[in-house]
Amino acid sequence: QLQLHESGPGSVRPSETLSLTCSVSGGFISRSTEYWAWIRQAPGKGLEWLGSAAYRGGTYYNPSVQSRVTISVDASENEVALRLNSVTAADTATYYCARTRSSSWILLMAHWGQGVLVTVSS
Amino acid sequence: DIQMTQSPSTLSASIGDRVTIACRASQSISTWLAWYQQKPGKAPQLLIHGASNLETGVPSRFSGSGSGTEFTLTISSVQPDDFATYHCQQYDTYSAETFGQGTKVEFK
Numbered sequence: 001q002l003q004l005h006e007s008g009p010g011s012v013r014p015s016e017t018l019s020l021t022c023s024v025s026g027g028f029i030s031r032s033t034e035y036w037a038w039i040r041q042a043p044g045k046g047l048e049w050l051g052s053a054a055y056r057g058g059t060y061y062n063p064s065v066q067s068r069v070t071i072s073v074d075a076s077e078n079e080v081a082l083r084l085n086s087v088t089a090a091d092t093a094t095y096y097c098a099r100t101r102s103s104s105w106i107l108l109m110a111h112w113g114q115g116v117l118v119t120v121s122s
Numbered sequence: 123d124i125q126m127t128q129s130p131s132t133l134s135a136s137i138g139d140r141v142t143i144a145c146r147a148s149q150s151i152s153t154w155l156a157w158y159q160q161k162p163g164k165a166p167q168l169l170i171h172g173a174s175n176l177e178t179g180v181p182s183r184f185s186g187s188g189s190g191t192e193f194t195l196t197i198s199s200v201q202p203d204d205f206a207t208y209h210c211q212q213y214d215t216y217s218a219e220t221f222g223q224g225t226k227v228e229f230k
Binding site: 048049063064096098 | 123154156158164165166167168171177209211212213216217218219220221222223224
């Protein structure tokens with residue numbers, strides 16, 4: 001059974017870089033054709049897709065954060081990473097890692113991690 | 123960019139009620155529409171994809187319909203486990219906004 005687990009600092013200072021890791025168990029990234037994605041949810045708000053990346057190539061980002069975000073897939077560690085530069089208070093959110101339902105759709109999320117809350121504060 | 127609009131934002135229901143949630147896309151997305159259920163403090167769970175296809179294990183009281191720009195999620199008889207927030211999402215085109223703002227189904 002596929003399980004995703006997000007981890008990283010719970011607090012980041014403004015203007016710094018937010019870095020999170022998604023550890024994958026119950027399946028090998030190297031054998032996957034699906035996309036691995038990051039989605040966030042600000043407190044009391046809706047869901048926002050940040051980007052999706054596939055081990056076999058292909059990375060797509062939300063245009064609203066494209067200049068600040070990097071998603072990378074590490075098959076050797078069976079992990080997916082998120083980096084978000086130059087954060088502000090508006091980046092305070094619960095960040096979710098997810099895997100798409102198939103390789104055909106970069107946005108259709110079938111498996112989700114439990115999420116990690118990141119607060120941007122000085 | 124495609125915008126997704128859900129209505130209502132909040133819906134009050136009693137056990138056994140039939141409830142319907144609407145989702146509108148700003149342009150046609152065919153049937154590339156998904157519905158997710160999210161309970162407080164939990165990650166969303168995919169309920170329906172392709173506008174009307176239930177994921178394995180989703181109770182048959184849930185149904186989805188629509189195509190083009192107008193979609194609905196219906197719960198035929200609300201059960202205690204169904205009180206949650208429901209999000210629609212277009213997966214036709216990646217853009218700045220892919221999810222609706224969510225509809226909270228609360229106990230009346």
